[in-house]
Amino acid sequence: MKNRENYFDLVYQVVKLIPKGRVTSYGAIANYLGLKSGARMVGYAMNASHSQPDIPAHRVVNRNGVLTGKHHFKDSSYMQEQLEREGILVKNDKIIDFENVFWDPNELTI
DNA sequence: CGGTTGACGCTGT
């Protein structure tokens, strides 16, 4: 049994904490976990989230607010569909008012 | 053990 799940779990914990109607970026999670520049690792962990149906990966986008990982979901439109379902408007695979719906794990301390 | 890939991000031009 590898401890790698522990690493992914850290990402899962944060993603689960994302409030409804909010989104965050890979870099924000990486920074919160202290992984710095490990944004790619966060995305990699998300890829393993397929074993964790409780992981709202659709709430995680890149720092541009673009649904870069939508192609990894069951359906290409699944990610956008879920976001719109929570009141997040998506246009051209990009989140509208991204900075408005953006949620940073660092706010937890505020 | 070495090279490539990747749901990213930043800096430079």
Add this chain to the structure above:
DNA sequence: GACAGCGCCAACC
């Protein structure tokens, strides 16, 4: 403002 290149680190071949 758009495009290209580099870095960062774990997983995969």
